Amino acid sequence: MAIIDVLQSIIPIALFYSAPLIFTALGGVFSERSGVVNIGLEGLMVMGAFVGIVFNLTFADVFGSFTPWLSILVAAIVSSIFSILHAVASVSFRADQVVSGVAINFLALGLGVFLTKQWYGKGQTDMVSQPFYSKNVPVLSDIPIIGEMFFSGAYYTSYLAIGLAVLSWFVLYKTPFGLQLRSVGEHPMAADTNGINVYKIRYIAVMLSGALGGLGGSVFALTIALNFSGATIVGQGFMSLAAVIFGKWHPLGALGAALFFGFAQSLSIISANIPFLADVPKVYLTIAPYVLTILALAGFIGRAEAPKANGDPYIKGTR
Amino acid sequence: MKKNRLLLLFGLLLSAILVLSACGNSDDADSADEGTDGSDGNASEETNDFSVAMVTDIGGVDDKSFNQSSWEGLQAFGAENGLEEGTGYDYAQSDQDADFLPNLNRLVQQDFNMIFGVGFKLAEALKEVADQNPDTNFAIIDSVVEGDNVASITFAEHQGSFLVGVAAAMKSETGKVGFVGGEESELIKKFETGFVAGVAAVDPNIEVEVDYAESFGAPDKGKAIAANMYNNGVDVIYHASGATGNGVFAQAKDIKNGEPDRDVWVIGVDRDQYDEGAINDTNVTLTSMVKRVDTAVQQVTAQAMNGEFPGGEILTFGIEEEGISVADTNEEAYTEEVDKAVQDWKQKILDGDVTVPSTDEELETYMDSL
Numbered sequence: 001m002a003i004i005d006v007l008q009s010i011i012p013i014a015l016f017y018s019a020p021l022i023f024t025a026l027g028g029v030f031s032e033r034s035g036v037v038n039i040g041l042e043g044l045m046v047m048g049a050f051v052g053i054v055f056n057l058t059f060a061d062v063f064g065s066f067t068p069w070l071s072i073l074v075a076a077i078v079s080s081i082f083s084i085l086h087a088v089a090s091v092s093f094r095a096d097q098v099v100s101g102v103a104i105n106f107l108a109l110g111l112g113v114f115l116t117k118q119w120y121g122k123g124q125t126d127m128v129s130q131p132f133y134s135k136n137v138p139v140l141s142d143i144p145i146i147g148e149m150f151f152s153g154a155y156y157t158s159y160l161a162i163g164l165a166v167l168s169w170f171v172l173y174k175t176p177f178g179l180q181l182r183s184v185g186e187h188p189m190a191a192d193t194n195g196i197n198v199y200k201i202r203y204i205a206v207m208l209s210g211a212l213g214g215l216g217g218s219v220f221a222l223t224i225a226l227n228f229s230g231a232t233i234v235g236q237g238f239m240s241l242a243a244v245i246f247g248k249w250h251p252l253g254a255l256g257a258a259l260f261f262g263f264a265q266s267l268s269i270i271s272a273n274i275p276f277l278a279d280v281p282k283v284y285l286t287i288a289p290y291v292l293t294i295l296a297l298a299g300f301i302g303r304a305e306a307p308k309a310n311g312d313p314y315i316k317g318t319r
Numbered sequence: 320m321k322k323n324r325l326l327l328l329f330g331l332l333l334s335a336i337l338v339l340s341a342c343g344n345s346d347d348a349d350s351a352d353e354g355t356d357g358s359d360g361n362a363s364e365e366t367n368d369f370s371v372a373m374v375t376d377i378g379g380v381d382d383k384s385f386n387q388s389s390w391e392g393l394q395a396f397g398a399e400n401g402l403e404e405g406t407g408y409d410y411a412q413s414d415q416d417a418d419f420l421p422n423l424n425r426l427v428q429q430d431f432n433m434i435f436g437v438g439f440k441l442a443e444a445l446k447e448v449a450d451q452n453p454d455t456n457f458a459i460i461d462s463v464v465e466g467d468n469v470a471s472i473t474f475a476e477h478q479g480s481f482l483v484g485v486a487a488a489m490k491s492e493t494g495k496v497g498f499v500g501g502e503e504s505e506l507i508k509k510f511e512t513g514f515v516a517g518v519a520a521v522d523p524n525i526e527v528e529v530d531y532a533e534s535f536g537a538p539d540k541g542k543a544i545a546a547n548m549y550n551n552g553v554d555v556i557y558h559a560s561g562a563t564g565n566g567v568f569a570q571a572k573d574i575k576n577g578e579p580d581r582d583v584w585v586i587g588v589d590r591d592q593y594d595e596g597a598i599n600d601t602n603v604t605l606t607s608m609v610k611r612v613d614t615a616v617q618q619v620t621a622q623a624m625n626g627e628f629p630g631g632e633i634l635t636f637g638i639e640e641e642g643i644s645v646a647d648t649n650e651e652a653y654t655e656e657v658d659k660a661v662q663d664w665k666q667k668i669l670d671g672d673v674t675v676p677s678t679d680e681e682l683e684t685y686m687d688s689l
Contacts, residue, residue: 009550013543020539122381127595131569133576153577224538226569231536231562269530269543273551286533 004145006274010266011149015158016134018262020045020220022161024240025247025254026168027212032249033172034205035185035309039101040086041213042237043108047082048217050112051075053228054119056128067130072157072218079214080207082108087206091199094313105237113230124229132157132223157219164212165255172251181205185307188314198314216240242293249307261289369624371396372409372431373616374422376438380410384589385612389437389460392616400624419444427452433623435460435616439506445469456628458619460612461506467631472615475637476506477513477677478668479608480557482638482645483586484517485664486606487555488525489657490584497528497548499567501535501560505678510559510588510608512682513675520664520673523689528553532563541566549574549583555605557586564588568595571603584652591646606653607646615642638668 024041031038052075060067085107089100116125137151137159172178183191184201192198217233225232239261246260247253268285271277277285373389376382380390390410397408409431411422419441426434427448434455436445439462449457449466456468463471487496498514500507515527528548532540541563545556549570556571558564564587571583575598585596587607596604615636622628636642645661647653667673676682 009547013546017539017543117379117381122383123379124383127565127568127597129597131572134573135577220539224542224569225562225565226538226572227565229562232538234536236539265540266543266547269540269547272530273547 006270008148009270009273010263012134012153013266013269014259014262015150016155016223016262017265018258019155019158019161019223020216020236021240021243021258021261022165022216022255023219024213024216024237025243025258026165026251027209027216028241028244029168029172029247029249029251029254030181030205030212031209032244032310033185033307034181034202035188035307035312035314036087036090036202036206037097037101037311038086038206038209039098039241040083040104040108040237041101041209041240042233042235043101043105044079044083044210044213045217045220045237045240046105046108046112046233047079048072048075048214049221049225049232050108050115050217050228051078051214052218052221053125053128054115056130056222057125060128060130063130065130068132068222071222072215075218076211076214079217080211083206083210083213084203086210087203090313091202091206094315097311097313109230112228116228125227127226128222131226132219155223157223161219162255165251168251182307184314185309188309188312189318192314192316198316202314213237213240239289242290245306246289246293246296248296248305257293260292264288369400369433370402370407370409370431371433371435371620371623372411372426372429373435373437374411374419374426374441375413376440377413377415378438379412385460385610386437388590388610388612389435389616392613393435393620395613396617396620413441416440420447423448427455432456433458433620433628437612438462456623456630458616460615463633465631469631470619470629471633472619473633473635474610474615474642475635475675476559476608476610476643477509477516477675478637479610479643479645480510480513480559481517481520481668481673481675482643482661482665483557483606483608484514484519485521485661486517486645486653486657487514487557487584487586488518488521489660490582490605490652491525491555492582493552493554494522494524495526495528495551495553497530497545497553497556499541499544499548499556499558499560499564500529500531501563502533503531507531507559508679509677510557512677512679514557516676516682516685517664519686519689521660523686532560535561535563537563538566538569542570545570554582555584555586557588557608559588559608564592565595568592568603571596572598575599575601575603587646591648593646593648596649602649602652604649604652606649606657609644609646611636611642611644614640638665 024045028038028041052071055074056067056071063070086100086104089095090097132155134153134155141147141151180196181201184198188198243254243257246257268282271285375386378386380386393408402408411426413419413422423444434457436459442459442462442464445457445459446464449469453468458470458472460472496518498511518525518527530544545567556567558567567585571585574583584605585603586605589610591607591609593604596602676685
């Protein structure tokens with residue numbers, strides 16, 4: 001198998017595998033950059049997956065082929081509202097942010113499974129009739145080699161994910177709002193002194209993470225799982241969290257980390273067809289992303305430094 | 320200081336309330352249970368002195384899979400013998416692994432004569448309860464538990480997998496078929512070897528690609544594996560991987576959407592997965608290897624009622640016992656030609672002309688004998 005053939009099989013798989021992780025990791029970046037630890041990413045994904053599937057099942061006849069796009073939009077909005085719970089607990093009431101995040105995880109899963117039972121009378125929903133399908137991008141897919149690799153049989157949601165990563169970078173690093181958000185996460189008192197409303201910024205950041213987590217969950221559900229059950233989202237939220245850390249709390253870093261996870265995953269599957277990798281036991285490639293994340297956390301791969309005020313509730317008027 | 324002492328007192332009071340109320344609750348629950356059971360038990364004894372119950376795995380009785388199938392078996396049995404739900408037959412729902420033991424104990428206390436544990440996850444809890452209650456009959460599905468009052472119900476998955484292997488080989492045009500497993504284990508190995516043997520029975524030249532997702536709940540990995548297999552020219556994939564299989568269906572449907580003329584098929588597992596394969600006006604589910612848990616549950620319950628409870632035995636439900644079947648719901652794809660081949664091989668298995676391998680070693684000798 002020539003290297004180009006290998007890449008042509010790996011890249012499309014890595015792209016669809018990574019997309020949900022990219023969305024959710026970006027959500028994590030926004031939240032944590034503003035100083036709110038978000039263990040609840042998993043729960044936000046569950047909520048997104050649930051809402052996306054329910055909306056799709058309910059309105060597939062009404063909206064036709066636009067249904068999946070509307071589904072992820074609605075999922076993002078609902079998850080964003082749902083994430084206010086986390087914001088209220090951890091910003092206004094200064095609860096322990098880790099505990100509040102864990103609560104979000106439990107609540108979302110319980111709520112999703114419970115409502116599925118109530119509404120559909122069974123443990124899992126039917127499969128959706130209007131999921132996302134992969135497409136060949138017009139014009140671009142005709143480019144030799146690169147077109148085959150990046151633009152054939154891919155999901156538009158993957159490009160949306162990459163686009164949002166770049167947009168997030170722009171927002172965080174090139175706009176006044178981004179500067180405010182980062183300053184709130186580094187030194188909230190200094191930010192407050194400069195007239196920035198710390199609570200407001202943190203609320204916005206957590207809600208953004210809710211919207212992005214909801215996008216991630218619904219994209220996962222509508223491209224990969226196609227239905228919702230208690231076992232739809234198992235661990236992808238935590239993988240996204242790992243991508244946030246591995247990407248050093250930077251949107252493009254998180255993008256890279258998520259893509260790398262997808263790449264390692266698809267490499268482990270395709271390795272059997274690649275001569276020099278066929279002899280490597282699959283398990284090494286499968287665990288590679290996690291090992292690298294631990295190494296990154298342990299400080300072996302550059303320093304992974306969290307925003308300074310990450311996890312500290314801000315109490316106005318204290319020093 | 321005084322405030323502190325007050326706080327301490329308050330705290331002590333609270334914890335006392337907590338502890339006491341916890342005791343009280345469980346007592347209440349127990350006595351309430353016994354009360355209702357006592358009367359229930361008596362009531363059912365007057366009409367029909369047999370009662371049966373099951374403890375679900377964490378899926379619940381509407382999981383479209385094992386638990387649902389077992390429950391349907393019990394319901395059918397109840398209807399047949401005029402039992403009433405709740406007293407004659409009942410189920411206890413487990414929401415987590417920790418619920419298995421209390422659920423089993425509760426049903427024992429309610430004096431059910433026969434109690435099923437649905438799924439291999441309950442094996443340990445069931446063994447413990449069975450040892451403590453030698454007078455109650457137990458049965459475990461999909462696992463083996465030792466004990467004179469326990470019947471172990473297993474299925475000959477390799478036989479069913481052999482038959483869908485035959486179907487896959489008949490359907491394949493590319494000469495390549497695939498198998499996606501959940502976690503590599505003795506149980507899933509039975510699926511794999513049976514399938515490989517079935518394919519080879521039709522045409523030894525057909526290549527079988529085998530891959531494991533190492534998880535029963537990773538649709539993303541299932542999709543990635545399926546994408547790779549279909550890319551390599553595989554046109555039929557048999558999955559034995561639970562929710563991971565969702566990804567296989569997703570990939571097959573995605574290909575079908577992009578290239579409606581290309582033939583890609585998925586073979587479902589455990590139950591008829593026809594609904595999962597529906598896309599536009601066609602369907603990618605070729606067939607499914609169906610485990611008839613309901614049949615097994617019904618048969619064993621009937622035996623227990625007639626005083627022939629197969630305690631201490633390991634029962635294997637295969638083709639002969641009608642514990643395994645092959646779904647023929649997709650009439651468009653599952654043609655008469657395919658069906659005929661499957662029926663031929665089924666007969667050969669029934670006649671003992673073929674012994675389907677269930678381990679790697681048996682598969683090797685089987686392949687050599689071809």
